[in-house]
Each structure stands twice: as C-alpha cells, then as structure tokens.
Amino acid sequence: MKAAARADAWRRVGPDWDPTHSVTRICTQSISGFTDSEVEVTGGITVFCGPNSSGKTRLLSSLTRSLRGDCETVLVQDLPPKAVAYFDATWNIQRQVRSLSKDDALDERLAQSGARTVTEKDVRLLSYVLSENISSIRIFELDSTDDTSAEETLRSAHPSIDLAQEFREDVTPYFEIEDSQGRVRNSLSMSQGELSVLSLYWALSTAEKDGVLLMDEPDAFLAPSTSMRAFDMIATQSHARSTQCFVTSHSYLSLVSIPMERIIVLESDQNRVSHIAKATRHQLWRVLRLSPQREIIFGVEDEAARQWLGMMLYLVDFEHADVSAIWKVGDSAKVRQVAKFPVSSDADVSIWGVIDGDERKHGISGNMIALPGEQSPEEIVLDVLGRSDVDLGEDIDRDRVSSELTRHRGEDPHRQVSEIALALGFALTTLRERVWRIWLHDTIDGQAELQRFEQDLKQVKTTH
DSSP states (O other): OOHHHHHHHHHHTSTTSOOTTOEEEEEOTTSTTBOSOEEEOOSSEEEEEOOTTSSHHHHHHHHHHHHTTSSOOEEESSSOOSOEEEEEHHHHHHHHHHHHHTOTTHHHHHHHHOEEEOOHHHHHHHHHHHTSOEEEEEEEEEEOOOOOHHHHHHHHHOTTHHHHHHTTTTEEEEEEEEETTSOEEETTTSOHHHHHHHHHHHHHHTSOTTOEEEEEOTTTTSOHHHHHHHHHHHHHHHHHHTOEEEEEEOOHHHHHHSOGGGEEEEEEOTTOOEEEEEOOHHHHHHHHTOOOOOOEEEEESSHHHHHHHHHHHHHTTOTTGGGEEEEEOOSHHHHHHHHTOOOOTTOSOEEEEEEOGGGGGGOOOSSEEEOSSSSOHHHHHHHHHTOTTSOOOTTSOHHHHHHHHHHTTTSOHHHHHHHHHHHHTOOHHHHHHHHHHHHHHHSHHHHHHHHHHHHHHTTOOOOO
C-alpha cells in the first residue's frame, strides 16, 4: 500500500464518516474501576491505548454490552448499529487451533464445505500486511466442533470470554494461502501471526454493514511493522463494510502511525482507577513509557547553552519539549550554519540554531532564535553573582563569591564559573541553574528576557 493509498484509507474513516449508525460518545460513569469520564467519538475507527491493567478489555466489553442494551455507556447518532460483534483475536486463534488439530474428519469436511476465494483486491491488501507475494487465498467456514467444557471453566474467570465465544460461534474458519511460487500452506501450518492477520481479515470481511465491530488486541501476535499494516487493513475494511471499529492495542509502532484523533488513552492512578481522554502526542509517549521520536533539533554552542536552553524549554512549558533534542554543534558560526540547514517541507524533523544572547548583535536569520540576555550563559551567571541588589540565598557566601570573582577576573567565563562553583561546594550545573532562575524571576531585565524568549519560541514548530 503506497503512502497516498494509506493516507486515503485513514481519511475515509475520519471525521467525514457517516454517523447514522455510529457511536458518537462514550461515558465511563457506569463502568467499574473507571472515573466519570466522557469523550466524543468521530470516525470509523477508535483505538484504545493503554498499558497492561489500564482497563482496555473491560472498557471494550462494557461498550459491547451497552450497544446491546445491557447498560448505558455509549451514545449513538440517530439509529443504533444494525449489528454488534466482539472479536478477541487471541481467543479466536486458540479456538481454531484446538478445533482443527483434533478434527479427524477435516479433509472430508473441507471437501463438503466449499471455499470462498478472496478477491484479487483483498489478496493485494493481505500481501501488503503479510509482506509477501500471495497469489490466492481461500477461506473455508466449517461447522464448529468445539468442546465447550474448557470454555465454561474460563467463563467464570474472565468476564469477556462469553463475548469472545459468541463471535461466529457456529463456524471455525480454515485458511489456505498459495504464494507466487505455487507453494500452499494452511491453518495448521501457519504461524500464529499469519493466522492472526487472516482471522482479523475474516472478522472484518464478514462484519455486517452499518454495524459495530469491537476488537480486543487483534495485533497481539504481530510484529510491530506487521501490526502497523494490520491497522491500515482495518481502516480499509471499515470503510468498505461501513463498519465502525473499536480496537484495543499497545503496539507502539502502530499507535504512532495512526492519526492522533483516532486514539483514546487510558491511564490508571495508584488506586488502579482508570480515566479515558482523547490522546495527545505527549500522553501517548508517556502511556507507552517510550522515548518519543525527535521532531525538533536545536543546535547550540556548548554545554552551558544546552543546559540553559533545556531549562528554558521547561520554564516556558514549550509544547514540543518532549519531541525536542538539543545538540552541541560548536561555536556561533556553526550554530548559524545549522540555522540555514535546508529541510524539505515533508521532512521528519525541524532544525533550529540557538545562539547565545551575546551573538544577537550580529543578527538573526533562518531558523534561528537567541537565548535570553545580551551575554553568554556563563557571563549572565558572573554578572548576577557580582550584583549586590540580588538575593542569592543564605547558602551562598557573598564574601567568598567576591573573592573568587576577583581572583579569576579576566579568565575565560567558563573557567570562572567552574572555579566559583567549586569554591562554594556546588555542582557546576546546580550553580548555573540557581543563578539563571534568580536572574529570570528576580530582576527586571531577566523578566523581560523571559517574555521575549517565550515569544520567539512560538515560531518553532514541528513539521507534522
């Protein structure tokens, strides 16, 4: 699936989705273990994201029962969905393997049942998902021969099992794939990942139109890249079948590739009470407990500038701080080169040069901003330490500071600050941040520079 086709598939299940039979709002007030949360739902696909034990399966099963009239958790637009189905991929695959592997009359039953040949268009779609060149796919629907004794035991332990059992309970699917080399494999020789993809396709392609299909971790057996493509298949089939889909997942690669407005995040507090909310990029990274992909790169002169900028991004609550990286690139000339680095409009990163305040007099051009002040970060520290009108705090010995300033006068500012920190018993980074904060909050010029920097930072945006 090319990028344009993929984008089109997700566009078709976006806000323009026909809401006639769709869920438009979810309220968790009546769900045990959830706060009284409410979110609007738009489009053909909604993905619930959250760590283990955050309540994804509980929410999905509650939505299923609500849509069937068992509780009041959802609000639908105009007309209720024509059908509601709950698909548990893990359970379904286990059921298939258990049933087919014990079927002594399998060959005879396959011959009697006949097969549905998957359309050429959908074969191409499944070839994309499975990353192989498939020639044909056949799907047999066999009468179920399940032994339900084990299922009855599980039912009491897992409340959602009864919903999982109900999905096409009278049918067991059997798949045959022929690749471009003429080699054939079937459900009994496939990996769980292959069975998972084909079972997901089977569930989607047989879903009733204008219905709702709720799927619990359909990508559980899939590699991250396959999972991402499987979600593209869900988007494609959701539109083709006019089926609204609700899906749970915590596959990081899939989630970061899905349009953000399609994701609802679940988070639980220390008492294991869950809350739902529309996802933001920052929430998504935090919930998945991953380091975010860097989308903004700031180039600075040295370690002091890197610390100064990092502190400033935090102080002004820069909205893209979680996807920003700060790199030391060298002197001011190299920072200016970074600011002129050519970046195409469709690039994954935005690159900015950040000069020290004392470099502003030489002009600003390109993707460039300046750190606060009209001095270098270290010179600001020295200036504040030498001012008698600034309260440095009781733990900073002014006499010792004055002595060290006199002793090291004329030396490189970096060395001066380092020696003063050593004499006072402070870590270098601690002294810098302490003095910078005093300057920003307790001096008129510092307060003005804080406002200027915050205003300048508004021009820095991600490419997305």
